[in-house]
Amino acid sequence: MAKHKTPMLDQLESGPWPSFVSDLKELAEHRAKTASKIEYQTPVDVVDDILGLLELTYKHGRTHWKHGGIVGVFGYGGGVIGRYCDMPDEFPGVAHFHTMRVSQPGGKFYTSKYLRDLCDLWDLRGSGVTNMHGSTGDIVFLGTTTPQLEEIFFELTHKLNQDLGGSGSNLRTPSDCIGEARCEYSCYDTQALCFTLTNDYQDELHRPAFPYKFKFKFDGCPNCCVASIARSDMAFIGTWRDDIRIDQEAVQGYVGGELPANGGAFKGRDWGKFDIKKEVIELCPTGCMWMEGKKLKIDSKECNRCMHCINVMPRALRIGEDRGLSILVGAKAPILDGAQMGSLLVPFIKVEEPYDEIKEVIEKVWDWWMEEGKNRERLGELIKRQGFQKILEVTGITPDPRHVKEPRANPYIFWKEEEVEGGWTRDVNEFRKYHRR
Amino acid sequence: MAFISSGYDPKEPMKNRITDIGPRKYDEFYPPVIAKNKGKWLYHEILKPGVLVHVAESGDKVFTVRCGGARLMSTLLIREIAEIADKYCSGYVRWTTRNNIEFMLDDEKKLEPLIKDLKSRKFKGGSFKFPVGGTGAGITNIVHTQGWVHCHTPATDASGPVKATMDVLFEDFQKMRLPAQLRVSLACCLNMCGAVHCSDIAILGYHRKPPMLDHEYLDKMCEIPLAIAACPTAAIKPAKIEIGGQKVNSVAVNNDRCMFCGNCYTMCPAMPLADKQGDGIVIMAGGKVSNRISPPKFSKVVVAFIENEPPRWTKTTQVIKKMVDVYAQDARKYERLGDWAERIGWERFFEKCEIPFTHHLIDDFRDPAYYTWRQTTQFKF
Numbered sequence: 001m002a003k004h005k006t007p008m009l010d011q012l013e014s015g016p017w018p019s020f021v022s023d024l025k026e027l028a029e030h031r032a033k034t035a036s037k038i039e040y041q042t043p044v045d046v047v048d049d050i051l052g053l054l055e056l057t058y059k060h061g062r063t064h065w066k067h068g069g070i071v072g073v074f075g076y077g078g079g080v081i082g083r084y085c086d087m088p089d090e091f092p093g094v095a096h097f098h099t100m101r102v103s104q105p106g107g108k109f110y111t112s113k114y115l116r117d118l119c120d121l122w123d124l125r126g127s128g129v130t131n132m133h134g135s136t137g138d139i140v141f142l143g144t145t146t147p148q149l150e151e152i153f154f155e156l157t158h159k160l161n162q163d164l165g166g167s168g169s170n171l172r173t174p175s176d177c178i179g180e181a182r183c184e185y186s187c188y189d190t191q192a193l194c195f196t197l198t199n200d201y202q203d204e205l206h207r208p209a210f211p212y213k214f215k216f217k218f219d220g221c222p223n224c225c226v227a228s229i230a231r232s233d234m235a236f237i238g239t240w241r242d243d244i245r246i247d248q249e250a251v252q253g254y255v256g257g258e259l260p261a262n263g264g265a266f267k268g269r270d271w272g273k274f275d276i277k278k279e280v281i282e283l284c285p286t287g288c289m290w291m292e293g294k295k296l297k298i299d300s301k302e303c304n305r306c307m308h309c310i311n312v313m314p315r316a317l318r319i320g321e322d323r324g325l326s327i328l329v330g331a332k333a334p335i336l337d338g339a340q341m342g343s344l345l346v347p348f349i350k351v352e353e354p355y356d357e358i359k360e361v362i363e364k365v366w367d368w369w370m371e372e373g374k375n376r377e378r379l380g381e382l383i384k385r386q387g388f389q390k391i392l393e394v395t396g397i398t399p400d401p402r403h404v405k406e407p408r409a410n411p412y413i414f415w416k417e418e419e420v421e422g423g424w425t426r427d428v429n430e431f432r433k434y435h436r437r
Numbered sequence: 438m439a440f441i442s443s444g445y446d447p448k449e450p451m452k453n454r455i456t457d458i459g460p461r462k463y464d465e466f467y468p469p470v471i472a473k474n475k476g477k478w479l480y481h482e483i484l485k486p487g488v489l490v491h492v493a494e495s496g497d498k499v500f501t502v503r504c505g506g507a508r509l510m511s512t513l514l515i516r517e518i519a520e521i522a523d524k525y526c527s528g529y530v531r532w533t534t535r536n537n538i539e540f541m542l543d544d545e546k547k548l549e550p551l552i553k554d555l556k557s558r559k560f561k562g563g564s565f566k567f568p569v570g571g572t573g574a575g576i577t578n579i580v581h582t583q584g585w586v587h588c589h590t591p592a593t594d595a596s597g598p599v600k601a602t603m604d605v606l607f608e609d610f611q612k613m614r615l616p617a618q619l620r621v622s623l624a625c626c627l628n629m630c631g632a633v634h635c636s637d638i639a640i641l642g643y644h645r646k647p648p649m650l651d652h653e654y655l656d657k658m659c660e661i662p663l664a665i666a667a668c669p670t671a672a673i674k675p676a677k678i679e680i681g682g683q684k685v686n687s688v689a690v691n692n693d694r695c696m697f698c699g700n701c702y703t704m705c706p707a708m709p710l711a712d713k714q715g716d717g718i719v720i721m722a723g724g725k726v727s728n729r730i731s732p733p734k735f736s737k738v739v740v741a742f743i744e745n746e747p748p749r750w751t752k753t754t755q756v757i758k759k760m761v762d763v764y765a766q767d768a769r770k771y772e773r774l775g776d777w778a779e780r781i782g783w784e785r786f787f788e789k790c791e792i793p794f795t796h797h798l799i800d801d802f803r804d805p806a807y808y809t810w811r812q813t814t815q816f817k818f
Contacts, residue, residue, distance in 0.1 A: 008748040012597060013562030015604030020507040020596045022562030027511035039439055047511075050586065057585040057594070058747035061713030065589045067706035074450040083587060099587065106463030108532040112519035114466065115530070119512040119519075124441070128512040132532055135582055135630045142509075142587055147440075154445035157455035165460075173460075177534065180476040181467065182491050182499065182541075189476065191463040202457035222728035226534050229733050230635035230726045262771075264483035265573030268613030271770050283771060285730055308730045308771070315480040333629030335698055336669040338805060339735055341635075376667070 002028070003045055004052030008059070024051055027128050038124065042093075042145050046127040049093030050143070053085060064091075071098055071146055073153040077208040079164030080149055096145040097127070100152060101138040101165035103198070106191030107178050108133065117160055125152050136215065137175030137226075138165040164206070166213075169376075171204040174216035177225040184314065185307070186220030187238025187323040188351035194218045196355060197362075210366075211373035211382075221319065222307050228328075228342070233379040234362065235328040235342045238351075240320035243300040244309070250316035251276070251296045263314050280309050324350045327361060329391065330380030340380040343388065345395065347402045361395055368394040468529035470499045470543040486611050487569035488548065500542040502551055504567035505578045505603070505610060508536040509586060509596050514566065517558070521567075525551045535578045535620075537571050570611035574618055576761070577610065579603060581623035582631040584642070590699050591625035592642030592716040598750045599623055602640065605754040606761060616768035616777070619761065620725070627698055637774040638757055639721035639736045646715035647695040648708035652678045656686040659705035667704040670694045696802070717744045718753050722760060723775030734775050739787070741797035756792065763789050782817050 002025065012021045028047035035044045043049070057064050069082025081099040088095035102118070118139065122128055127143035134140040144152065156162045165173035174197060177183070179190030197216060198205065204214075217228030220238040228235035253259040254274055260267060261274050276296070281289045288302035289309065296316070298309075310317045327349065328342030345365075349357055365379065368391070373382045383391050392399055401407075417424045446452055464472060474493035481491040489501040506514075518538060522530040525547050531539045540555075542548060555567040571577035579602060582588065584595025602621065609615065622633035625642040633639035655661070665673045665688065672694035678687045688708075690701075697715075701708045720743065724736030739760075743752045760774075767789060768777035778786040787794045800806035 009597075010562075011748045012600050013560070013564065015600070016565055016568060016607045017600055017603035017610075018505060018507045018566055018568065019560055019562050019564040019600060020509040021600075022560035022564060023507065023509070023511045023514055026561060027513050030513055039441055041438065041441060054585060054594075058597070061716060061745050061747070062711040063585050063589060063591050065585075065587060067589045067702070075454075075456060083589070097587070103460035105461045105466055108534075109463060109466035109468075109471070110522075110530055110532075111466050112522045112528040112530065114461070115515055115519045115522075119515050123512050130510050130512065130515065131508050131583075132506070132510045132515065132536065132538075133508065135580065135632070137534075150445045150447065150450070151441075151443040154443040157458060158444065158453075160461075161458065162461055163456070163458045175534070178531075180478075181463075181471050182475075182478060182501075184478040184480055184491070186476075195460070195463060199459040202459055206457060224726045224728065224733070227632065227635065227726040229728075230724075231632040260482065262573070263481050263489075265613060265618070266770065267483065267573070268486065268575065268615075279770065283730055306728050306730055311729060312771075314482075333624070333627070333632045333634055335628050336700055338802065339629075339634040341733055341735070375663075 002051070003048035004055060006051050006055040009051060009055050021051070024129065031128065040123075041125045041148055041151070042127060042143070044093075046093040046097075046143060047129065049091040050097075050127070050129065053087070053091045053094055056087070065097075069098075071149060073149055073164070076164065076206045078167040078170040078206055081167055083143075094143065097143040098146065098149065100126075100141040100144065100149070101134060101136075101167055101173065102141060102156065103163050103165040103173050104133055104137050104139050104175070106176050106195050107181050108137075109181070114160075121152065121155050121160070125155070136165070136172050138173045163202075166205045169208040169210045169212050170206065170214070171201050171210070172213055172215045173205070174198050174218065175226055176218040177220050179218070179220040183220060185223060185310065185319060187240055187319055188220065188325055190218040190220045190236075190238070192353075193236065193351060193355060193358070196353070197359070200359070204366075210370060212376045212378050214366075214369075214379065222305055223311070228331075230331050230341060231333075232331055232342070233329065234365070235331060236325045236358075237328065238323065238325050239305055239348065240323045241348055242320040242322040244298050244303065244320060245318040246296055246298065247316050247318075248295055251313065252294060254313050254316060255294075259313075259315055262312050280312050283308055324348050327358075329365065330378070330383045332378045332380045337381055337384070340384070343380075343383065344403055345391065345397065347400065364395045365391065466529065466531075468499070468527065468541050468543070470497055471541070473497065474499075483572045483613070486575065486613055487572055488552070489572060497543070498545070500545055500548050502540045502542070502548070502555065502569055503533070503571050504538045504540070504555055504569055505571055506536060506538050506567065507596060507600065508581065517566070521551075521554065525554075533578075535571070535580050537578050538567065568607070568610065573613040574615045575609050575611075575613045576606050576615070576619050576621060579621045579623055580631055580633075582625045582629075584625040588625060590628065590702060592644045592711070593625050593640075593718055593745050594747065595623055595625045597748055598640055598718070598753060601748070601750045602754050602757060605758050609761060609765075615761075615765050616770050617773045619764070619774060621757070628703075633721065634735055635724040635726045635733055636736050637722065637725060638760060639724065640753065640757070641719040641721060642716065643719045643742070644697040644699055644710040644712070644716050645742065646710060646712045647672075647690050647692040647697065648699075648701055648710050650687060650690065651707035651709070652685060652687040653680050655688065655705065655707040658707045661686060661688060661705075664688055664701050664705035664708065667700045669698060669700060670696055673701060713745075717742050718750070720753070720756055723778045725773050725775055727773075730771065731773075731776055736775075737783075738798055739790075739792055741795055760790050760792075784817055
């Protein structure tokens with residue numbers, strides 16, 4: 001028998017899509033049933049109270065979680081988000097309901113053993129409710145009490161060889177796409193770079209020293225499956241600078257209809273016979289492709305690597321072999337001054353261990369942002385405030401037409417004195433000899 | 438309940454303390470076929486909705502079955518996933534960036550039994566635990582934020598509207614009939630932890646009432662200068678308020694300048710905004726993150742406000758369903774929703790999707806607004 005009546009939530013049990021309400025109800029029931037066997041370290045009825053509180057929230061149309069609450073584990077300034085219910089007397093099970101962010105493995109691969117270890121820990125010491133995964137990529141443990149925080153951290157680090165993720169004005173837990181692990185488009189090993197930088201910058205991740213949050217995301221190609229270009233202060237997007245590799249026989253396979261377009265992505269509808277001219281050549285944004293008889297030709301120098309042709313004909317076209325990545329900076333969601341997309345800072349950089357060249361760019365950008373950034377100013381906002389020229393200057397990167405979509409349409413250039421011959425100090429009396437008042 | 442110690446000693450927090458070890462290394466968790474063929478994949482094919490095969494240079498194949506799931510997930514369900522992984526996949530499993538679960542097989546023979554098993558698993562309440570789909574030119578799982586389940590600033594719930602929307606769009610999760618992939622995202626306030634600003638369709642929680650001022654407590658709960666500095670439109674100023682004959686330090690808000698971002702509330706809990714009538718949903722459309730054909734683009738506001746309607750958010754899901762159906766019918770192959778809207782013109786988009794255009798949809802926020810007005814005689818009647 002459920003602790004709280006939840007008539008509105010119950011309506012979310014129907015329909016085909018997996019119901020979080022059903023899932024939570026089953027967990028609540030399970031905790032009640034096993035309470036005599038397991039020494040739950042947080043209230044047994046915590047899940048009942050989440051459901052009860054959410055039902056009340058549906059009625060009130062306003063959240064019932066209090067603002068903030070400074071809790072954490074000793075020595076870290078991130079990884080734990082304090083959360084308290086604003087009706088603790090009615091819902092004591094969720095009076096404390098802190099989140100812990102657990103740094104996820106690259107590519108979000110798991111073994112069943114490791115998942116069970118996480119579950120054992122979280123069932124005992126938390127609510128048993130998780131997010132797989134949070135928006136930034138972490139495994140999220142949702143709901144525990146203050147006394148359990150250190151205990152969970154101790155078990156994570158001692159038994160699971162596992163650390164917490166980032167929160168607050170820290171480097172947030174970096175995340176990557178599946179990359180070379182299972183994708184033929186990946187231009188570098190996203191997981192290796194993500195893992196190395198995550199470990200090299202543990203201090204930045206755990207101890208707030210930045211003006212605001214900072215996100216790294218690693219996409220293996222311009223398809224941007226982890227949305228790095230929109231969601232990270234620094235996006236690492238795989239690319240190449242030589243020729244797309246062409247298998248002419250496979251091209252004919254597509255033309256003849258033996259191979260399905262776009263890896264079979266359009267199988268749910270009859271789009272008619274595949275038309276390479278209409279579907280590939282004419283959709284190429286640079287117009288750098290054409291057919292010569294039965295041969296597909298690509299003028300690689302004019303290709304901007306949008307991935308369309310490769311996506312349509314993955315068996316015929318492959319990414320080039322001179323691979324690296326582009327770095328784009330300053331993406332963020334709208335708060336405060338409007339959303340920003342990442343802007344291209346480094347057109348091409350090789351991805352070679354130990355990644356010193358990449359780290360040099362990162363650290364120069366951080367030095368500038370930590371020096372000049374205002375409280376709660378994202379990197380993108382600082383770039384807007386001080387200008388894109390400034391970030392080129394502090395990183396020592398040579399300006400290049402690739403940095404802009406188009407050159408400026410106004411001539412209001414802030415010339416520097418050293419750029420103008422003779423400088424700015426002049427003798428007005430000398431001037432007046434020839435130009436009377 | 439007896440307290441069980443992990444070994445941590447609160448009197449000596451530094452004793453045996455382990456810190457800064459980072460995440461587990463990715464390759465500990467690779468299935469053997471992934472470990473062997475990493476970086477040597479040749480091509481992939483979607484065999485049918487939710488089922489992929491990747492073929493390596495070695496000739497090895499890995500078959501993947503993709504399932505949707507609520508990202509809000511119990512340990513019970515995770516244990517069930519582990520059990521399925523043991524039964525079919527030698528104990529390996531992964532999640533995608535959009536909260537889908539992927540079971541990988543190196544043996545094609547196990548494919549149909551796995552799919553059959555996944556389809557048979559349902560919650561007691563009746564919904565699928567592991568619906569197979571989310572591939573190709575269709576709709577995959579919605580990425581979203583915490584909402585009313587766990588957040589202090591939301592203007593709507595997340596898990597509820599997501600469940601309601603995916604129920605309505607379910608057919609397109611399991612079909613690949615759309616002109617291109619279509620990504621739906623939800624953020625429960627404009628902090629956008631879910632960064633929905635570049636999605637084909639975005640569901641965004643939004644407040645519409647300026648903060649209430651808890652004068653009696655404001656100076657005790659907040660740093661007043663931080664609250665003032667937090668306002669992007671400079672609508673907050675310091676004020677002395679008289680309460681019960683006592684003058685207290687507080688703030689005043691110029692309500693006409695408030696854009697309801699809630700940044701003040703983030704800095705000062707004595708300025709709550711949440712309100713049943715004020716809060717609701719903004720629908721945005723036409724964004725994308727991929728560089729394919731056209732550059733990435735932001736989503737645009739197409740419906741300024743829909744009230745919260747728990748538990749099913751019917752008006753919200755109806756608008757979304759209509760947009761998806763019109764797009765499905767009208768767009769060209771490979772055309773993302775935003776590319777389609779730009780080709781036919783936004784005037785035509787509103788007409789076809791039967792969405793009323795109101796003054797709220799014309800940008801008036803700072804410089805970028807100007808660049809969104811029509812500066813040409815080219816338009817359609």
